[in-house]
Each structure stands twice: as structure tokens, then as C-alpha cells.
Amino acid sequence: xxxxxxxxxxxxxxxxxxxxxxxxxxxxxxxxxxxxxxxxxxxxxxxxxxxxxxxxxxxxxxxxxxxxxxxxxxxxxxxxxxxxxxxxxxxxxxxxxxxxxxxxxxxxxxxxxxxxxxxxxxxxxxxxxxxxxxxxxxxxxxxxxxxxxxxxxxxxxxxxxxxxxxxxxxxxx
Amino acid sequence: xxxxxxxxxxxxxxxxxxxxxxxxxxxxxxxxxxxxxxxxxxxxxxxxxxxxxxxxxxxxxxxxxxxxxxxxxxxxxxxxxxxxxxxxxxxxxxxxxxxxxxxxxxxxxxxxxxxxxxxxxxxxxxxxxxxxxxxxxxxxxxxxxxxxxxxxxxxxxxxxxxxxxxxxxxxxxxxxxxxxxxxxxxxxxxxxxxxxxxxxxxxxxxxxxxxxxxxxxxxxxxxxxxxxxxxxxxxxxxxxxxxxxxxxxxxxxxxxxxxxxxxxxxxxxxxxxxxxxxxxxxxxxxxxxxxxxxxxxxxxxxxxxxxxxxxxxxxxxxxxxxxxxxxxxxxxxxxxxxxxxxxxxxxxxxxxxxxxxxxxxxxxxxxxxxxxxxxxxxxxxxxxxxxxxxxxxxxxxxxxxxxxxxxxx
Numbered sequence: 001x002x003x004x005x006x007x008x009x010x011x012x013x014x015x016x017x018x019x020x021x022x023x024x025x026x027x028x029x030x031x032x033x034x035x036x037x038x039x040x041x042x043x044x045x046x047x048x049x050x051x052x053x054x055x056x057x058x059x060x061x062x063x064x065x066x067x068x069x070x071x072x073x074x075x076x077x078x079x080x081x082x083x084x085x086x087x088x089x090x091x092x093x094x095x096x097x098x099x100x101x102x103x104x105x106x107x108x109x110x111x112x113x114x115x116x117x118x119x120x121x122x123x124x125x126x127x128x129x130x131x132x133x134x135x136x137x138x139x140x141x142x143x144x145x146x147x148x149x150x151x152x153x154x155x156x157x158x159x160x161x162x163x164x165x166x167x168x169x170x171x172x173x
Numbered sequence: 174x175x176x177x178x179x180x181x182x183x184x185x186x187x188x189x190x191x192x193x194x195x196x197x198x199x200x201x202x203x204x205x206x207x208x209x210x211x212x213x214x215x216x217x218x219x220x221x222x223x224x225x226x227x228x229x230x231x232x233x234x235x236x237x238x239x240x241x242x243x244x245x246x247x248x249x250x251x252x253x254x255x256x257x258x259x260x261x262x263x264x265x266x267x268x269x270x271x272x273x274x275x276x277x278x279x280x281x282x283x284x285x286x287x288x289x290x291x292x293x294x295x296x297x298x299x300x301x302x303x304x305x306x307x308x309x310x311x312x313x314x315x316x317x318x319x320x321x322x323x324x325x326x327x328x329x330x331x332x333x334x335x336x337x338x339x340x341x342x343x344x345x346x347x348x349x350x351x352x353x354x355x356x357x358x359x360x361x362x363x364x365x366x367x368x369x370x371x372x373x374x375x376x377x378x379x380x381x382x383x384x385x386x387x388x389x390x391x392x393x394x395x396x397x398x399x400x401x402x403x404x405x406x407x408x409x410x411x412x413x414x415x416x417x418x419x420x421x422x423x424x425x426x427x428x429x430x431x432x433x434x435x436x437x438x439x440x441x442x443x444x445x446x447x448x449x450x451x452x453x454x455x456x457x458x459x460x461x462x463x464x465x466x467x468x469x470x471x472x473x474x475x476x477x478x479x480x481x482x483x484x485x486x487x488x489x490x491x492x493x494x495x496x497x498x499x500x501x502x503x504x505x506x507x508x509x510x511x512x513x514x515x516x517x518x519x520x521x522x523x524x525x526x527x528x529x530x531x532x533x534x535x536x537x538x539x540x541x542x543x544x545x546x547x548x549x550x551x552x553x554x555x556x557x558x559x560x561x562x563x564x565x566x567x568x569x570x571x572x573x574x575x576x577x578x579x580x581x582x
Contacts, residue, residue: 049220049238049477050390050488058510069509070492071480086548087490091510111479111496112245
């Protein structure tokens with residue numbers, strides 16, 4: 001008898017993370033019956049909000065495995081090594097860096113998996129203001145159109161009527 | 174975060190339990206009755222912003238980052254944070270109000286038991302949006318203003334930003350949403366500090382949060398206009414005086430300091446000098462409970478694409494991404510050598526921080542500034558402004574430890 005993770009997809013409308021966690025549960029199996037992990041590559045895509053990032057791996061002693069310790073923002077591999085060295089120089093014998101955007105990730109879990117993202121976003125199928133269009137594209141963050149492009153205070157600030165109301169309320173403003 | 178008004182004037186606040194393990198002594202409804210076990214999380218919901226501030230740690234601009242967390246991912250993140258026991262989620266940016274789904278995300282946090290609060294430049298806050306956010310469960314909106322109109326607009330890169338932010342503050346006050354000021358102090362605006370407080374008190378604001386410059390994002394590019402240690406000492410002393418003057422006049426404003434835990438030692442010294450050793454001893458005890466610089470412990474950040482950071486200012490390094498592992502799994506993973514070392518940093522601090530008498534209430538100050546200045550996250554914080562006598566424990570601490578209640582430690 002061995003213990004193994006069963007990561008088969010199960011059905012049911014659980015919340016995304018609960019759902020993903022519940023799919024990983026301990027089951028008792030006989031030798032040779034361990035099922036393969038079902039992974040997807042859905043968590044790929046840009047991994048930096050500010051320039052390039054590099055995944056960092058360090059090894060303390062020669063006999064140790066490389067350990068993933070996170071990412072650093074840097075424009076080049078050498079700069080990434082320099083940044084990582086500042087953080088881990090006191091610790092690591094080896095430092096490896098790998099462009100985060102060129103790392104292909106396959107996982108049995110995702111932050112909000114596709115099957116539940118619509119449900120999870122609450123009302124992806126609910127029309128917005130009578131429109132027939134879905135209210136939400138759950139694959140993207142949603143921003144106001146008027147703040148896209150070249151937004152300014154004058155176009156984004158409180159409307160004149162609102163400002164005037166505030167002026168009236170304050171008196172001195 | 175150090176509450177000057179709490180420590181010097183005894184002002185009750187709803188964060189007393191969270192910050193000082195002092196819920197029992199407060200008459201205000203508390204965020205939590207328990208001392209903080211999990212971090213307050215800042216979520217930079219987008220990199221997009223309608224302003225371009227010179228000190229922005231997130232280096233926000235008009236373009237959002239590619240692959241920002243979607244609504245569904247944001248809600249899943251909030252579920253993770255709730256499950257992990259995060260007490261407060263600060264929606265930040267960029268400018269979070271450019272996200273159309275902000276009320277939905279705020280409501281999700283509130284329903285999940287995570288207190289939702291907002292950091293905004295205020296320029297997009299109308300009454301309608303403030304009302305919508307309040308209805309969604311938002312508990313507080315911190316609005317950034319960095320000087321009187323001329324200086325603020327220059328720092329924030331947009332003429333009219335000051336007036337728009339004040340209109341945003343007024344919109345919050347009009348609909349009953351608690352609001353306060355956020356102000357990052359540099360050479361460019363230190364002279365406006367008292368004037369901004371005076372002006373906004375007249376508007377109706379009663380909470381003022383002052384940030385020391387940290388060297389992240391565009392903040393690193395303007396470290397040359399950071400206050401000198403002497404000027405920082407004077408600015409903090411002036412803020413202490415200002416707070417006491419307001420309280421003496423019956424205006425119970427709340428004033429807080431963020432980003433430089435030398436302030437902890439300075440407040441003890443200030444109180445000993447201006448208010449007596451008994452008050453200084455009490456403050457010292459509160460600060461011991463507060464726990465010093467929170468990097469990697471009591472504060473965390475998630476950036477627009479899901480990278481977790483050790484504070485909101487330290488965007489250059491991430492121990493993991495919430496698209497790969499839950500926030501709790503990343504944060505609790507002490508096999509990460511940097512996270513582990515930060516959590517027992519007293520053993521790693523070097524230079525003047527290593528044997529400072531205030532080490533237990535400061536914990537070395539900003540590790541990010543140390544990294545920026547010395548290429549070493551455990552080197553001294555270059556912004557420590559305590560004197561050698563204060564660091565040696567020859568000033569207030571010698572009296573606190575030598576007094577009748579000598580067991581201040």
C-alpha cells in the first residue's frame with residue numbers, strides 16, 4: 001500500500017481555489033495504480049509589471065539540489081545574477097537565473113481555473129445594464145474606457161456638477 | 174506604521190488591537206482583538222494610473238501591465254487571503270479606481286471577512302463612486318496628497334491634481350466613508366506638511382499618514398531629494414509637536430508615521446524629553462508590542478501580475494507568484510532563505526544596527542533602503558537618524574531602565 005496524491009479533475013461547482021484544493025486529496029492505492037497528474041500550462045504569460053523578471057535558483061552546498069527562491073526584476077541575466085547575489089550571496093554557492101517569461105509552467109492547479117472563472121466572477125453571464133454582452137471578460141482586468149490612453153485629471157476628476165456641489169457644501173471653496 | 178497620536182496623546186483607534194495588542198484598552202470598535210498574526214496585504218490591482226508621481230514605488234504610468242490579474246483571479250486571490258487569515262486588504266495601484274470591477278472586488282473581500290481599504294490619488298473619486306464603494310463594504314479610503322497645490326501638482330505630474338484630490342476627499346466625507354491623507358515626505362514638500370494638515374482639517378479630515386521615502390520604483394530615482402537624517406529628525410519632531418498642539422486644542426486628529434522605524438526610538442526620546450520618563454516608558458512598551466519594521470512579516474504586497482513582495486515598496490524581488498501557489502503557501506514557506514532570515518533578522522543585522530539599544534523596537538528599519546545603499550539587505554538603514562548616544566542607550570533608555578518600573582524590557 002502506498003499513499004499518493006490523486007489530482008484527477010472532479011466535477012462540482014466549488015469556488016475556484018477550494019475546488020482546486022479539493023481535487024488534491026489523499027487516497028489509498030495499490031502499487032502500480034498511481035494515476036498521472038493532470039497539469040495544464042494555463043499560468044503562462046507575462047510575469048512582470050515592470051520590465052523583465054528572472055526566476056532565481058540557488059544551491060547552498062555542492063551536494064544540494066537547486067532551490068527556487070523567487071524572481072528578481074532585472075534587464076539582463078547578468079544584472080539578474082547581480083541582484084540575486086545581493087539577496088543570496090551570504091547563502092548560495094550557485095545562482096542560476098532564467099527569464100520568467102520564457103519559463104513554461106505546468107500545474108495541476110491554477111489561481112482561477114477556466115471552468116469556474118465565470119462562475120467565480122459572480123455574474124459573467126449577467127448582462128450589464130440590459131446589454132446582451134457578458135458583463136465581464138474574466139480573462140482580463142477591467143478598466144474604465146475613459147481612463148485608458150492618455151487620461152488626465154481634467155477628464156478623470158470629479159465632474160463639474162459634483163465639484164460644484166462640494167463647493168456649495170464647503171462654502172469657502 | 175507608528176501612531177504618533179496614540180503614543181503621545183493616548184488617542185484610541187480601531188487599529189489598536191492589531192498594531193499594539195491593546196484592544197482591551199480601547200473604547201473604539203477594533204479591527205481585531207488579537208495581535209496581528211498574518212500580514213496586512215497591499216494589492217496593486219493595476220499598474221495603470223492617470224497621474225505620474227515622481228516617487229511612485231510601483232512605477233505606475235498610463236499603460237497597465239500585460240497579464241494583470243483578472244476579476245476571477247482577483248476573487249480567488251481574496252479567497253486565499255481570507256483562508257490564510259489576512260486581516261486587511263489594501264486595494265492600491267497604479268490607481269485602483271481605473272479598475273471597473275473594484276466595487277465587486279471590495280465586496281468580495283468584505284463578504285470573505287477581509288477588511289477592505291483603499292489607497293487612491295483621489296482624482297477619480299466622485300460622490301457616486303464613493304457611495305458605491307462604501308455600499309460594497311469599503312472601510313477606509315486613504316487619499317494621497319503631497320503638498321499644497323503648486324508643489325503637489327508638480328510632484329504628481331498633473332496640474333489640478335490637488336484640487337481633484339480634495340474633491341475626492343470631500344466626496345468620501347459627504348457619503349460617510351472614512352478617509353484620510355497619505356503624504357510622502359521629501360525635500361520637495363517638507364515645508365508644506367503643516368499647511369496641508371491645517372487645510373485638510375478644515376475640510377474635515379482627521380487621519381494623516383506620513384510616509385518616509387523608500388527606495389523602490391521611481392522612489393529610488395529621487396533618493397537624492399530624500400531628507401537628510403537631521404532634516405528627518407526635525408520633520409518628525411515637528412509632526413509630534415503639531416499632533417500635540419491639535420490635541421491640546423481639542424482636535425483629536427490621528428497622525429501616523431510609516432517607513433522608518435528610527436521613528437520608534439525617536440518617539441521614546443521625544444516623550445522622555447518633552448513629557449517625562451513615565452510616558453516614555455509606556456510608549457516603549459507599546460512599541461515593543463508593535464514589533465518594528467514589518468518587512469516580510471506583518472505587511473505583504475501582491476503586484477498587478479500576481480508576484481508577492483515583502484513590502485509594497487520592494488517590488489524588485491518576489492518570493493513567488495499567486496498564479497503558481499497560494500499566497501499562504503508562499504508566505505509561510507520559510508525554506509526561502511531570505512524570508513527566513515528577515516524573520517530572524519536580529520541575528521543578521523550588521524553595522525550600527527547590530528548592537529543598537531533600540532533594535533528590539535526598530536528591527537533595523539528599512540531592509541530595502543539598506544539594500545539600495547549598501548547592496549546588502551542586512552546592512553544599516555541609511556535613514557536612521559538616532560544619535561550615537563540614543564543608539565547606545567545612554568539617553569532615554571537609561572532612564573527608562575533605571576526607573577521605578579525598570580523592567581521595561
